[in-house]
Amino acid sequence: MTSDLRRELILSAAKRCFARNGFAGTTTKSVAAAASISEGLLFKHFPTKSALYAEILAEECEADPALNKLLGLAPSTETLVVLVRGMVGHFLQVSHAPDQEEAQRLRLMTNSHLDDGEFARLLYEKIGGLIGPAFIASLEQAIAAGDASPVGREPLNLFWFAHHTVLMMALTQLPAVPCLTYAEAAGLERQACEFILRGIGLTEPAIAAHLDREVSPDFGLPVTAESA
Amino acid sequence: MTSDLRRELILSAAKRCFARNGFAGTTTKSVAAAASISEGLLFKHFPTKSALYAEILAEECEADPALNKLLGLAPSTETLVVLVRGMVGHFLQVSHAPDQEEAQRLRLMTNSHLDDGEFARLLYEKIGGLIGPAFIASLEQAIAAGDASPVGREPLNLFWFAHHTVLMMALTQLPAVPCLTYAEAAGLERQACEFILRGIGLTEPAIAAHLDREVSPDFGLPVTAESA
DNA sequence: TTTGCCAGAGTGAGTGCTTACTCACGACCA
DNA sequence: TGGTCGTGAGTAAGCACTCACTCTGGCAAA
Numbered sequence: 001m002t003s004d005l006r007r008e009l010i011l012s013a014a015k016r017c018f019a020r021n022g023f024a025g026t027t028t029k030s031v032a033a034a035a036s037i038s039e040g041l042l043f044k045h046f047p048t049k050s051a052l053y054a055e056i057l058a059e060e061c062e063a064d065p066a067l068n069k070l071l072g073l074a075p076s077t078e079t080l081v082v083l084v085r086g087m088v089g090h091f092l093q094v095s096h097a098p099d100q101e102e103a104q105r106l107r108l109m110t111n112s113h114l115d116d117g118e119f120a121r122l123l124y125e126k127i128g129g130l131i132g133p134a135f136i137a138s139l140e141q142a143i144a145a146g147d148a149s150p151v152g153r154e155p156l157n158l159f160w161f162a163h164h165t166v167l168m169m170a171l172t173q174l175p176a177v178p179c180l181t182y183a184e185a186a187g188l189e190r191q192a193c194e195f196i197l198r199g200i201g202l203t204e205p206a207i208a209a210h211l212d213r214e215v216s217p218d219f220g221l222p223v224t225a226e227s228a
Numbered sequence: 229m230t231s232d233l234r235r236e237l238i239l240s241a242a243k244r245c246f247a248r249n250g251f252a253g254t255t256t257k258s259v260a261a262a263a264s265i266s267e268g269l270l271f272k273h274f275p276t277k278s279a280l281y282a283e284i285l286a287e288e289c290e291a292d293p294a295l296n297k298l299l300g301l302a303p304s305t306e307t308l309v310v311l312v313r314g315m316v317g318h319f320l321q322v323s324h325a326p327d328q329e330e331a332q333r334l335r336l337m338t339n340s341h342l343d344d345g346e347f348a349r350l351l352y353e354k355i356g357g358l359i360g361p362a363f364i365a366s367l368e369q370a371i372a373a374g375d376a377s378p379v380g381r382e383p384l385n386l387f388w389f390a391h392h393t394v395l396m397m398a399l400t401q402l403p404a405v406p407c408l409t410y411a412e413a414a415g416l417e418r419q420a421c422e423f424i425l426r427g428i429g430l431t432e433p434a435i436a437a438h439l440d441r442e443v444s445p446d447f448g449l450p451v452t453a454e455s456a
Numbered sequence: 457t458t459t460g461c462c463a464g465a466g467t468g469a470g471t472g473c474t475t476a477c478t479c480a481c482g483a484c485c486a
Numbered sequence: 487t488g489g490t491c492g493t494g495a496g497t498a499a500g501c502a503c504t505c506a507c508t509c510t511g512g513c514a515a516a
Contacts, residue, residue: 001465022250048503124400154412156411161393174342199427268495276477471502476498
């Protein structure tokens with residue numbers, strides 16, 4: 001097997017381990033076992049456990065393919081709703097998605113908050129830089145169109161409030177037995193969307209009008225930077 | 229020194245260690261050092277490291293003194309605003325509070341989400357059981373008074389959305405270098421309150437009227453169950 | 457084609473150190 | 487004098503990390 005391929009396999013296995021057990025809770029032995037290699041070989045590819053972890057975090061900061069189509073949409077109330085809806089839908093799927101890719105990212109992200117926060121900071125900067133402008137532009141358009149009341153001078157904060165709400169929702173659903181059971185789970189996505197859209201200032205009629213439309217399935221996707 | 233007092237000192241020291249480093253990242257040696265005793269004595273009081281951790285989590289589920297006055301208030305729009313304002317104020321103080329007591333609780337809570345979630349589940353049940361009814365009653369009163377529009381059939385979910393927003397805000401501010409820097413930090417508390425109050429359905433006039441009032445300093449307190 | 461060689465993939469039994477946990481024994485006090 | 491608070495030097499297991507070694511495939515010389 002080539003060195004590069006082996007590296008990737010190790011990184012993939014290690015990501016699973018670190019996401020599930022945190023840095024201190026993960027042993028190099030367990031990573032080697034997960035990658036089906038000896039510990040010796042592991043250390044041929046990565047000089048230390050820390051270096052391996054650092055590389056995983058760095059890798060998670062890269063790339064974000066499917067997000068771009070969202071950001072390419074023209075600013076409008078509709079785009080704003082699609083954005084929020086995509087964000088909510090994306091995070092609510094985290095715990096159910098089969099590949100666990102997003103759950104791993106959420107775990108790494110949360111672990112970072114409890115650690116030095118550096119990884120989380122990078123990711124927040126990335127997310128804010130990517131989605132922030134589109135969010136703000138659409139919110140301004142919505143205000144201009146009379147679909148939203150202007151609230152406060154810091155629309156980006158509103159975006160973060162929305163992000164916080166759904167990220168924490170996903171976090172409560174992460175364990176095998178969820179930490180929190182929401183009432184009427186069927187309508188949860190809709191309820192969360194409404195809460196957020198009202199929170200950022202959209203009017204009731206605008207919310208009702210846009211949420212009752214069907215949304216293109218293409219848009220129910222990413223938001224933690226990089227998609228599944 | 230009496231056995232009971234020693235126990236308490238150990239628990240307090242251990243809580244600090246576990247909160248900062250998580251379970252796997254904490255050594256019994258470091259706990260003993262933090263409590264200024266030998267490891268031997270530590271194991272005289274607690275049979276295993278796990279038992280010590282379990283006791284800390286169990287202890288965190290107890291008691292909640294200053295919260296009761298909030299819950300004793302008559303249901304009303306005013307009470308609802310006071311409640312939300314208290315919740316926001318409480319969580320925004322978490323990272324700045326000198327005693328770190330609340331920061332520790334937040335760390336334990338977050339760690340639980342990444343673990344089996346059992347501790348978080350207990351705490352959510354407790355919080356929901358305590359504050360939920362008061363929140364719902366006040367929201368219904370607000371609707372009856374015309375201060376809020378009725379939205380959805382599950383008001384408790386709205387409470388959790390609000391809780392999520394502020395808990396995540398606190399989490400981003402936990403590391404020495406915050407993960408996220410909000411625009412216009414001075415007005416942040418106000419902005420978060422407005423976001424939440426709008427989100428749960430309060431009308432703009434009602435929000436403006438109640439948020440512009442001064443709030444009694446007694447109410448800026450707890451919400452994670454048990455106060456500082 | 458065969459032979460000899462070598463770079464690098466891969467191993468597993470180590471290394472010393474740290475970990476959770478124990479135990480024999482002193483210090484203090486009713 | 488017995489109980490219990492407290493210690494510090496253990497122990498075995500587990501940790502991150504190393505090293506001497508084998509195996510394999512490709513390639514140039516014979």
